[in-house]
Amino acid sequence: MLSGCQWESDTRTELERIRDSGVLRVGTLNNQISYYIGPDGPTGLDYDLAQRFADKLGVKLEMQPVFSLSGLFPALTRGDVDMLAAGLTMTPERTQSFRAAPAYYYASQILVYKKGQWRPRDLEDLAQNKGTLSVVRGSSHEKSLQAIKKEYPTLTWQTVDEIDSEELLRQVAVGEVDYTVADSVDVALSQRIHPDIAVALELTEDQPIGWYLHQSNDDSLYALLIEFFGELKQSGELAKLEEKYFGHVDQFDYVDTRAFLRALETKLPRWEGMFKKYANEFDWRLLAALSYQESHWNPRAVSPTGVRGMMMLTLPTAKSVGVQNRLDPDQSIRGGTEYLRKMVARVPDSIEPHEKVWFALASYNVGFGHMMDARRLTKKQGGNPDAWSDVKQRLPLLRQRKYYRQTHYGYARGDEALLYVENIRRYYQSIIGYEQAHSQPILGDGIRLVDDWQTITPVDETADEAETTDQVQSALNEVIENTKSGKSVSR
Secondary structure (H helix, E strand, C coil), rough: CCCCCCCCCCCCCCCHHHHHCEEEEEEEECCCEEEEEEEEEEHHHHHHHHHHHHHHHHHEEEEECCHHHHHHHHHHHHHCCCCEEEEECCCCHHHHHCCCCCCEEEEEEHHHHHHHCCCCCHHHHHHHCCCCCECCCCCCHHHHHHHHHHHHHCCCCEEECCCCCCHHHHHHCCCCCCEEHHHEHHHHHHCCCCCCCCEEEEEEEEEEEEEEECCCCHHHHHHHHHHHHHHHHHHHHHHHHHHHCCEEEEEEEHHHHHHHHHHHHHHHHHHHHHHHHHHHCCCCCHHHHHHHHCCCCHHHHHCCCCECCCEEHHHHHHCCCCCCCCCHHHHHHHHHHHHHEEEEEECCCCCCCHHHHHHHHHHHCCCHHHHHHHHHHHCCCCCCCCHHHHHHHHHHHHCCCHHCCCCCCCCCCHHHHHHHHHHHHHHHHHHHHHHHHHCCCCCCCEEEEEEEEECCCCCCCCCCCHHHHHHHHHHHHHHHHHHHCCCCCCC
């Protein structure tokens, strides 16, 4: 009788267990790269990749962000999550205890300081400890400093818990901390919100970034991840995702960013309602970014070439969208939005929906024919005419005779069109980042807040509306109960 009561050992592979459960649990961090609640719901590079991997497995995705880096690897060890996807550097210490998936991008480690303050020019300067250097405990940045200390023994720093690199970058920007170390991509994104962050020196070469799994003799999940990332790279899908999240951050203009942030605080609130009024299928923040690029949110703006108003419409364009007074901000925003809508509708359907708007904006600036010329030139040179990352490299070639002679529409200031689109992308990301920095925790469909975990499970769009309401109310009740009991919730 006793032997009949004993449990049989679970002989399923890790992959089989995940498929049987119907859920892929992914540990991550809240930041602009890995995962955040965007205008259209959960987004981020790691979120997008994890969703694709969950689809490949045929299961639902459950994102589980934690407060800080210190909570990630213990969660994986305990079995609370199946893997970690949080922009984590591959270090010898981590790869000894955990299994790293293939690298999906690379980043260097950078020492940053506040613009206008004393700047360490080299490691010898840094070892003089003329200011407070803070890094996240257990991070790859701490490991790098430990390696540097072997050569510069006077170097000191402090480690912090319960906050992440993004928060440390903010503290540097406002003068609460003198220096910190962060990944190059994080620095580039943070500068759109905190332009006073400046690069002091690069501490490492580019290092691989990857996901982490349990260290196990079971290769089922690991083997599928290798196949997954191999397919993404070969198809060009990974490059498209990197372009989506990183493609606009390779240039930084301190003066322009400061001016934009001032306008964001002083001018945008006046016009925000109008952008929302006419946005419809567009994100209103994108329209606001477009308008800032055109007129710096000046309804009386006029250029020497005759374009004018909030969206700087030409007279023929204004007539085509029913605008009678281009200096009327309401008419201008409505007309500019309608014109952009027409441009998007003309973009070939072979281009992925999330990239169509970049092609449309290029058309908005340089003309649809020239944009198509850049696509044809891209294909002729062996690139992908449906990928913005490839086409944007050919736009500047439309200025050069040897290339525009090969096109249908001839010479064009394609370099200006490229700058135009990338500026809008930067402004757009800055608005989103600014809102995140000044927002409260967001609840929505499929979001559960429990202790220090915020669990995101995408909800079936066909789900009953009443059921969705119950889910949101349930999440709200959890927050209320946690607050009463003194428990923490994720930001």
